[in-house]
Amino acid sequence: MTRTLIQNGTIVSLDPDVGELEGGDVLIEDGEIVEIGHGLDPSNAEVIAAENHIVAPGFVDSHIHMAQTQVRGIAGDWSLMGEYFEHMLGNITGLYQPEDMYLGGLFGAFEKLHTGTTTALDWSYPNTLEHGERAVDALADAGLRAVYAWGPPGDDAAKWWYESEVGLPEQQIRELYDEQIRDDDLLSLALGLRGPDFCTDEIARSDMELARELGVLATIHMGAACWPSSMYGEDYQGFGSISDMLGPDVNVAHGNHFTQEDIQHAVDAGVSFSSTPEVEMQMGHGIPVTGKVLEAGGRPTWGVDVCSNITGDMANQMRIGMQTQRMFDNQEILEANEEVTAVSLTCRETLEMATIEGAKALQMEDEIGTLTPGKRADVIMIRTDDFRTAPAHSPVETIVFQADASHIDTVLVDGEPVKRDGELLNPKVSEEYDRFVQSGRRLVSEAGIDL
Ligand SMILES: [Zn+2]
Numbered sequence: 001m002t003r004t005l006i007q008n009g010t011i012v013s014l015d016p017d018v019g020e021l022e023g024g025d026v027l028i029e030d031g032e033i034v035e036i037g038h039g040l041d042p043s044n045a046e047v048i049a050a051e052n053h054i055v056a057p058g059f060v061d062s063h064i065h066m067a068q069t070q071v072r073g074i075a076g077d078w079s080l081m082g083e084y085f086e087h088m089l090g091n092i093t094g095l096y097q098p099e100d101m102y103l104g105g106l107f108g109a110f111e112k113l114h115t116g117t118t119t120a121l122d123w124s125y126p127n128t129l130e131h132g133e134r135a136v137d138a139l140a141d142a143g144l145r146a147v148y149a150w151g152p153p154g155d156d157a158a159k160w161w162y163e164s165e166v167g168l169p170e171q172q173i174r175e176l177y178d179e180q181i182r183d184d185d186l187l188s189l190a191l192g193l194r195g196p197d198f199c200t201d202e203i204a205r206s207d208m209e210l211a212r213e214l215g216v217l218a219t220i221h222m223g224a225a226c227w228p229s230s231m232y233g234e235d236y237q238g239f240g241s242i243s244d245m246l247g248p249d250v251n252v253a254h255g256n257h258f259t260q261e262d263i264q265h266a267v268d269a270g271v272s273f274s275s276t277p278e279v280e281m282q283m284g285h286g287i288p289v290t291g292k293v294l295e296a297g298g299r300p301t302w303g304v305d306v307c308s309n310i311t312g313d314m315a316n317q318m319r320i321g322m323q324t325q326r327m328f329d330n331q332e333i334l335e336a337n338e339e340v341t342a343v344s345l346t347c348r349e350t351l352e353m354a355t356i357e358g359a360k361a362l363q364m365e366d367e368i369g370t371l372t373p374g375k376r377a378d379v380i381m382i383r384t385d386d387f388r389t390a391p392a393h394s395p396v397e398t399i400v401f402q403a404d405a406s407h408i409d410t411v412l413v414d415g416e417p418v419k420r421d422g423e424l425l426n427p428k429v430s431e432e433y434d435r436f437v438q439s440g441r442r443l444v445s446e447a448g449i450d451l
Contacts, residue, residue, distance in 0.1 A: 003029050006025060010384070015371060032415070053410075060117065060118070061302070065125075070440030079282075085157070094155040101138070103436045105137075110426065116408045116411060145376075148188070167203050202241075208250075238258055252272070253305070263298075276304060278317060302354050356370050384407075
């Protein structure tokens, strides 16, 4: 049995029963948190000294396209319905070879771990089974806890998007699931669905039925931009043909154009929402769904979405998502000619949306999302003795507003250290670096992207 004791830290458990502890310890046995308290017995344990550190659960990114990591820095001035559809879905994703999936996924996962995200849903566009296999290899090699979302192949936008009449490739999905995912402790499968926005009603339903049959999460891009009204002249139909199929195993990415009524229906049915505020605000998706989900009594989760565009650091999504929502809430009060005397969304709530709410959205709340005895040990340790974080009066506010990747000293996934003393431990970070850069250069040059 391996025993690890994180000793004498400021514990921000985010579990109401555990609370916050000054000078607290976290005892881990075989990857499971077994005890949180003061002065725990260090015998036979590897001790990680945590004084001057906040000890918190790792972030959960509920929506990211990790394979785009090596084409980062091309989409900063792109809109969704302009350049993104033309260059990314209609061009670059078709140029990916299996090794490009591997290298994007690997360094995307390294970026996640380095910036404190211990679990991510990787929304993937595998052109073939081999593309999918290499994308999953990357997640496994990086040591990230991950949900691999098998979405439509990226090699033919006309076939797989718009009004697609083709269902997801069931045989390939089953093969990948059985061979690489089903028995892996850190990996799980989801289906990345087009939903009624991007395929026929029949396909939207049959893809969903496949997810149900496999017993996996269905994650769907919906309600971003005015699509499909900009193309077909209809009002946005919301869940449309899948309205009667909603449940806690359904996740919506974006959802900007849903009506409050549709959101209420979805929240009542247990559907989770992934808000990716930074990308949505840039690319013309519309106002982030945060406010509507909160009003419906739910809580959205945060995601990075396209890392061809922005950093994979979840801290940015917490800050931007929260402050934007506060702005809208404040403005409503100001427009009623009143003064704002309290903020709406709190720092603790945004941190919970980056952790436990993400875990719930991925149906992993029994395993991760808080520091709780019985859960797996996905833990981050943040330095508070740096001049940019000290004196860290409120550990929650320090995590949300002051800490960046340079303060994340230690990261554990399933009890295994993947980052120590501020450095990732995986030798592939340096071993695969040149291939990663070459992959990105080839893709951008073959796609003819003019920068
Ligand atoms: Zn997306």
